[in-house]
Amino acid sequence: MKHVMRILAAGAVAAALSVGAAGAAEKVKVGFVYVGPVGDHGWTYEHEQGRLAVEKAFGDEVKTTYVENVSEGPDAARVIQQLARGHDIIFTTSFGFMNPTLKVAKRFPKVKFEHATGFKRAPNVSTYSARFYEGRYVIGLIAGKVTKTNTIGYIASFPIPEVVRGINAAFFAAKSVNPTVKFKIVWVNTWFDPGKEADAARALIDQGADVLMQHTDSPAAMQISEEKGIFAFGQASDMIKFGPNVQLTSIIDNWGPYYVARVKAVMDGTWDSQDTWDGFGPGMVKMAAFSKRIPEDVRAMAAKARDDIGAGKLHPFTGPINKQDGSPWLKAGETASDSDLVGMNFYIEGVEGSLPK
Amino acid sequence: MIRLEPRNEVSKGLLYVTPVIAIGVTILAGVVMFAVLGKDPIRAISIIFLEPLTDSFAISEMIVKATPLILIAIGLSFGFRAGVWNIGAEGQFTVGALSGGAVALALYEVEGFWVLPLMCLAGALGGMAWAAIPAFLRTRFNANEILVSLMLTYVAVLLLSVLVYGPLKDPEGLNFPESRMFHPAATLPILIEETRAHVGFLVALAVAAVAWVVLGRHIFGYQVKVMGQSPRAAGFGGFVEKRVVWMCLMISGGLAGLAGLFEAAGPVGQLVPALPVGYGFTAIIVTFLGRLNPIGILLAGFVMALTYIGGETAQIEMNLPSAVTGVFQGMFLFSLLGFDVLARYRIRMFRTARTAPLAVQTAVGE
Numbered sequence: 001m002k003h004v005m006r007i008l009a010a011g012a013v014a015a016a017l018s019v020g021a022a023g024a025a026e027k028v029k030v031g032f033v034y035v036g037p038v039g040d041h042g043w044t045y046e047h048e049q050g051r052l053a054v055e056k057a058f059g060d061e062v063k064t065t066y067v068e069n070v071s072e073g074p075d076a077a078r079v080i081q082q083l084a085r086g087h088d089i090i091f092t093t094s095f096g097f098m099n100p101t102l103k104v105a106k107r108f109p110k111v112k113f114e115h116a117t118g119f120k121r122a123p124n125v126s127t128y129s130a131r132f133y134e135g136r137y138v139i140g141l142i143a144g145k146v147t148k149t150n151t152i153g154y155i156a157s158f159p160i161p162e163v164v165r166g167i168n169a170a171f172f173a174a175k176s177v178n179p180t181v182k183f184k185i186v187w188v189n190t191w192f193d194p195g196k197e198a199d200a201a202r203a204l205i206d207q208g209a210d211v212l213m214q215h216t217d218s219p220a221a222m223q224i225s226e227e228k229g230i231f232a233f234g235q236a237s238d239m240i241k242f243g244p245n246v247q248l249t250s251i252i253d254n255w256g257p258y259y260v261a262r263v264k265a266v267m268d269g270t271w272d273s274q275d276t277w278d279g280f281g282p283g284m285v286k287m288a289a290f291s292k293r294i295p296e297d298v299r300a301m302a303a304k305a306r307d308d309i310g311a312g313k314l315h316p317f318t319g320p321i322n323k324q325d326g327s328p329w330l331k332a333g334e335t336a337s338d339s340d341l342v343g344m345n346f347y348i349e350g351v352e353g354s355l356p357k
Numbered sequence: 358m359i360r361l362e363p364r365n366e367v368s369k370g371l372l373y374v375t376p377v378i379a380i381g382v383t384i385l386a387g388v389v390m391f392a393v394l395g396k397d398p399i400r401a402i403s404i405i406f407l408e409p410l411t412d413s414f415a416i417s418e419m420i421v422k423a424t425p426l427i428l429i430a431i432g433l434s435f436g437f438r439a440g441v442w443n444i445g446a447e448g449q450f451t452v453g454a455l456s457g458g459a460v461a462l463a464l465y466e467v468e469g470f471w472v473l474p475l476m477c478l479a480g481a482l483g484g485m486a487w488a489a490i491p492a493f494l495r496t497r498f499n500a501n502e503i504l505v506s507l508m509l510t511y512v513a514v515l516l517l518s519v520l521v522y523g524p525l526k527d528p529e530g531l532n533f534p535e536s537r538m539f540h541p542a543a544t545l546p547i548l549i550e551e552t553r554a555h556v557g558f559l560v561a562l563a564v565a566a567v568a569w570v571v572l573g574r575h576i577f578g579y580q581v582k583v584m585g586q587s588p589r590a591a592g593f594g595g596f597v598e599k600r601v602v603w604m605c606l607m608i609s610g611g612l613a614g615l616a617g618l619f620e621a622a623g624p625v626g627q628l629v630p631a632l633p634v635g636y637g638f639t640a641i642i643v644t645f646l647g648r649l650n651p652i653g654i655l656l657a658g659f660v661m662a663l664t665y666i667g668g669e670t671a672q673i674e675m676n677l678p679s680a681v682t683g684v685f686q687g688m689f690l691f692s693l694l695g696f697d698v699l700a701r702y703r704i705r706m707f708r709t710a711r712t713a714p715l716a717v718q719t720a721v722g723e
Binding site: 075356 | 418421515518522531532534535551553624625626627629630631632633634665666669672673676678679
């Protein structure tokens with residue numbers, strides 16, 4: 001279809017314009033596969049914002065489609081294939097879509113695929129993810145400063161590197177400003193389950209946590225925090241609506257610019273398979289407004305950390321850092337390599353408990 | 358005052374027609390729903406119910422979806438006839454996938470014609486083992502098998518999570534909770550080139566045929582029916598209730614386990630925590646929609662598969678919310694049960710208010 005499109009564009013623009021059907025066929029078709037509902041106010045919501053950004057950027061030149069609530073089980077491959085039959089580029093926005101995406105991509109070599117958070121690529125499959133841990137470092141600083149009980153509650157989803165990295169980054173930052181701080185971690189084994197997330201929040205508060213962090217996608221923990229008057233940080237999108245009095249800030253995933261750039265690459269014929277891992281710098285991770293309830297000096301410190309990380313002046317994992325068992329990981333001044341971060345499967349020194357095995 | 362009175366004679370024909378009426382009413386209700394939502398109702402209905410039937414890819418995917426539904430529903434139909442309520446097929450499905458999948462992973466890179474049959478055997482045995490728990494507790498302690506089997510579903514799903522994060526985890530998977538992809542020798546052969554329709558469907562067809570013969574011709578089918586209609590008569594007839602309970606749960610557990618293994622070794626090709634997607638529960642609707650009859654279940658399995666595929670197509674083409682599929686399935690079951698009541702009972706209106714409690718029994722089965 002793209003080929004036909006270019007001939008039309010080069011040779012017979014007038015003809016293309018005069019024929020309505022040909023004009024419609026020129027649109028670049030962009031598909032999105034979501035693991036949750038677009039109204040989850042977290043992970044999927046932000047990908048949906050990215051889709052809307054694509055529509056806004058290209059208007060009539062694109063046609064976008066999404067399928068929500070796609071389970072990471074047997075249905076994923078069908079949905080992806082159904083989209084592949086009529087789309088030019090497809091974003092599959094959850095880790096569990098990795099193998100189905102690769103399977104379908106093999107059958108549709110002309111369609112471009114973009115898989116979020118995975119690690120397997122192919123000539124027509126790119127991967128992309130965001131350096132959420134940069135945001136985690138910033139909220140760790142704030143949490144370490146504002147906690148009175150020196151106990152931070154952490155609702156974690158699955159013990160995969162991304163989540164472990166988040167815990168380590170937040171703990172490392174909190175510890176750097178408050179040596180007595182402790183993290184209590186609850187693993188809920190789900191990305192989106194408001195009931196479980198709320199239960200975890202209650203359990204953490206009962207154990208003395210006065211600041212909550214979450215690596216799950218629903219605003220349930222934020223709502224519980226609001227109810228109990230406990231400070232909390234939002235995840236994936238700004239959750240201020242759910243915790244107007246208690247949200248200190250949120251780590252926001254900002255996919256729009258990336259999606260726009262990749263769709264543009266398809267339009268220009270410059271799309272190639274690549275691996276993108278962006279953070280504050282290119283704006284793939286952002287922080288929501290810092291709450292006025294954070295003391296002013298802490299707000300300034302957090303903003304500076306955010307800007308320094310974005311500018312490449314500060315790396316959230318800068319040695320000396322030991323692993324939990326006391327063995328050295330980073331020497332003084334040494335920063336973590338991406339390959340260490342990608343496969344991170346250990347806690348750093350001071351984090352209590354053991355990773356679920 | 359409205360009262361339901363049992364009809365003296367329930368027309369057999371009527372009982373076969375009610376599923377069709379239920380489908381018709383559901384579609385009509387769907388038309389109203391879409392009109393209220395401001396979507397073109399005719400287009401929506403035709404995308405959901407007709408378009409998939411004209412597309413070979415959609416048909417192949419309906420086979421993929423219908424295969425586990427049919428296998429599980431046929432297993433359940435034995436128990437439902439006999440009054441043995443196995444609500445936990447989802448759990449047996451999961452344990453079947455887990456045990457069969459564990460065999461596949463243990464024999465990784467082993468080639469041999471016997472690998473797949475061994476996996477199937479392990480899958481069926483896994484499902485049976487999970488169903489043996491409610492069977493034992495019911496026959497030994499008279500524990501309610503509805504509750505036990507349902508609760509064990511959650512245990513099974515957690516067991517799957519624990520194992521794919523632990524011993525069955527992909528060694529190169531960066532700690533993500535998934536097994537590695539099964540070796541080609543441990544993957545089901547494909548039925549139609551370039552699709553995901555696999556040989557499990559042929560097994561489902563064969564199971565339906567065998568079930569049809571057993572229910573109609575075999576003494577076990579007779580025992581199952583008598584026990585469902587009158588457990589006391591079954592006792593006088595000399596059948597051992599315990600044996601029928603065990604048989605029903607072993608059949609439904611085994612078939613659910615086999616269906617689970619087919620999912621893991623077929624369309625998915627690995628063990629993932631999201632493997633169970635509710636087939637065990639949807640199959641309950643399929644069982645009743647199919648009138649507990651193997652041939653009816655075959656058709657009902659396809660109708661249910663159609664709502665899944667059509668619902669997805671409607672999402673893609675008309676931006677309808679994904680809840681459409683669930684709403685349709687719910688309306689099916691609701692109107693089917695409703696029309697069943699009307700087929701078995703008649704409505705009587707009374708002028709004077711009666712204080713006697715209204716006892717409505719939604720009888721199921723034949």
